[in-house]
Amino acid sequence: MTSQLLPVTSGQTDAQGFEVVAWPGGKPHYEGEPVVAQVTTGQGKRNLHLEVNQMGEYPRVQVAPQESVNIKLQFQTSKTGMPVALTAQDGGTLAGAKVSQRVVLDDQRSVFFDFAASANVGTHRVTIATPAGEVKTLDFWVGEPNTMRTTAQR
Incomplete structure (x- = not known):
């Protein structure tokens, strides 16, 4: 079984051809400056358009161990x-x-800027901080998606 790469995209693209990642409940309200992140993965060859949620976090992006990604932040x-x-x-x-x-x-x-994940499985966050004190977080996941399993699923 092949797993779906995270995040799941909306099927829409932005003006530069990046796949738009939509939040499931609609675009969350964000009090600060909305900053669009365009992420290009290396091995996955994905071009993703990400927007922050109300906590200043971008949707999680799944990458391979030691994969490099290119990131553009548009303020x-x-x-x-x-x-x-x-x-x-x-x-x-x-x-x-x-x-x-x-x-x-x-x-x-x-x-x-470019970011290279480590070889370790798990989360790899990159924080973006401005002089005004706003902090946003990109979240890269290395490895297979972390899925929870309950005892009822045995």
Whole structure:
């Protein structure tokens, strides 16, 4: 049995051709600046359009051990040149084998960076923090999806 890669997409694409990942109950309200993440996986060859939920978290993306992904964050209202702090929280690295990195918004209010997951199975979060104190979190899952099984399923 082949498992479905996470996240499951909506069947729609954005203007750049990225598969839109829709939240099951509709788009959650977010108090802060909505930042769209466009994630391109290496081995999975998926192009995903992700939006934050009310907690500033993006949908989980399943990746292979040591897989590299390219990420574009599109800010909506922040000014060009604003610094953004990136941190690999649970393993994996950013460009140059670093666990943290400072990037700045370009003329289109975007930042681009790469993330490489570790060989360890489990969650690999990358936090994105702005000078205003807003924190958003990308969540990459290495390995097969973590499914719960109850004793009733024996």
